[in-house]
Amino acid sequence: MLDGLGDTATQVSVDGEPRWILRKHMRELLTTEPGNMVRLLPGFDNWVVCAARRVGPRSRPGPGLPALDPLYRRRIYRLQGWVSPVLLVDGRMEGVWRYDRKGRHIRIEIEQFRELPRWTRRHIETEAERIADYLGGPLILGR
Numbered sequence: 001m002l003d004g005l006g007d008t009a010t011q012v013s014v015d016g017e018p019r020w021i022l023r024k025h026m027r028e029l030l031t032t033e034p035g036n037m038v039r040l041l042p043g044f045d046n047w048v049v050c051a052a053r054r055v056g057p058r059s060r061p062g063p064g065l066p067a068l069d070p071l072y073r074r075r076i077y078r079l080q081g082w083v084s085p086v087l088l089v090d091g092r093m094e095g096v097w098r099y100d101r102k103g104r105h106i107r108i109e110i111e112q113f114r115e116l117p118r119w120t121r122r123h124i125e126t127e128a129e130r131i132a133d134y135l136g137g138p139l140i141l142g143r
Contacts, residue, residue, distance in 0.1 A: 038123035039088040040097055040108075040131060048076065048086050048093070067092035072113045087112065089120055099131065106132040107140040 002009060002020060009020050012029070021029060041048055051068070068076070075096055076084050087095035087110055095112040108128045125141060132139035 034090070036119055036123065037088075037090055038120055038127055040110075040124070040127040041086045041088055043085045044083045045086065047088075049083055051093075069113065075111075075113070087124070089116060099135070101135075101137065102140060104137050105140050106135045106137040107142060108132065109142045112143070 005022075008023055010023050010026065012019050012021050012026075072093070076086055076093060078084060084096045085098060086093050087097055094114065094116060095110055097108060097110045099106055099108045101107070108131060110124060110128075128141050129139050
């Protein structure tokens with residue numbers, strides 16, 4: 001497939017691993033600054049499911065690996081193939097979450113694996129509000 005792209009693609013290094021990018025996107029890549037990103041991913045999210053292949057019980061976060069402390073692997077990848085909803089912070093799986101209905105309210109509980117930077121609080125609240133809006137109820141956020 002890469003041969004079919006000819007000189008429209010070029011190889012780059014990401015965390016020491018070879019990757020490919022279209023040349024027309026190089027300038028954008030080189031000028032993009034990393035941002036603070038928080039997402040509440042649903043259970044069985046594609047990103048989390050596919051990450052399971054590269055996160056073993058003895059793996060360590062690093063080049064080419066999804067950032068998940070092996071200590072918490074079983075909190076996400078549970079028995080009988082269950083994959084928990086994940087708190088994702090800057091590409092790291094930093095916790096799990098769940099929701100339930102309390103009357104007309106949506107209660108979202110976040111379980112962080114460790115203490116997170118202060119800036120994440122506002123982003124977590126924004127994500128929780130987005131989910132509560134989607135589910136059709138006012139938010140009650142618990143930790």
